[in-house]
Amino acid sequence: MNLVNNITLTAKKVLHSEAEAIAKLADFIDEDFENCVEAILQIKGRVVVTGIGKSANIAQKIVATLNSTGTPALFMHAADAIHGDLGMIQPEDFVICISKSGNTPEIKVLVPLLKRKGSQLAALVSGKDSYLAQNANFILNAYVEREACPHNLAPTTSTTAALALGDALAVSLLEARGFSSADFANLHPGGSLGKRLYLMVEDIYGQNQAPSVRENASLKEIIIEISSKRLGATAVVKDNTAELVGIITDGDLRRMLNKFDNLEGIQAADIMTPSPLTIEPDHYAAEALAIMQEKNITQLIVTKSGKFEGFVHLHDLLKEGLV
Structure with missing residues (x-):
């Protein structure tokens, strides 16, 4: 067997092994897990996640996930804790040790030392009979x-399992708190993810010009x-109102020639597409993007109660990083 085949088989074996281990974790979700979630929901302090070695790396990721999903958390390295960092823990905090x-x-x-602090302790462990597990709440x-x-x-499957269980904990807390997409947006204002959750059509369409013609506009006026x-x-x-009745695009002009x-005497009403797709200013910009992608168009008319307001263009959404 050549080297490439060996590499492929090894990689697949690792992924299958870790996937199987994560799947088995579902069988370990028990009353202790439920009680742990309920206890965290009741605390007045923060969740402090600690560990050493590779477990410390996993602890940092779990802390980041907790913070981003509405559960205030901080990381404490287990080795540093016994050299002064233990002072960051308060009695109302909840400690997870990995x-x-x-x-x-x-x-x-x-x-x-943690028990002396008075904080509740959860052990995220592979050994239920271990010293840590036996001394945890x-x-x-x-x-x-x-x-x-x-x-x-080498810590591989065990760290993957710990990370997955940490995700299960964070999402359980998220749902128990009723943490919404709006709450998520408040914690993620930067980047395309945040913008998808808070950027509105009204935030961007006003920067564009608002081309419009009346129903009886001539071909020259339209062009x-x-x-x-x-x-x-x-x-x-x-005529004399802002009530939207149609749209004319470059494509409509080309189809008109066929x-x-x-072409003499042609008016806007003769070549427009009636009842065009529209969006209201108070809708999310991400909704406008979804409509454009589904209908394969590059611009969308903005209306308010049927009155023409302007256009939102695909280029606007590209510039905002939504695409």
């Missing part, structure tokens, strides 16, 4: 049979309006 074995020397030193069972490492030494406003389209409104032999 350790595969639950028997490492640093953990054995740390646990009595709650056990979050992350048992794995073996690591994906062929020597069963000048589309060309001068540079959006590739114009709205068609009822439809009419004589």
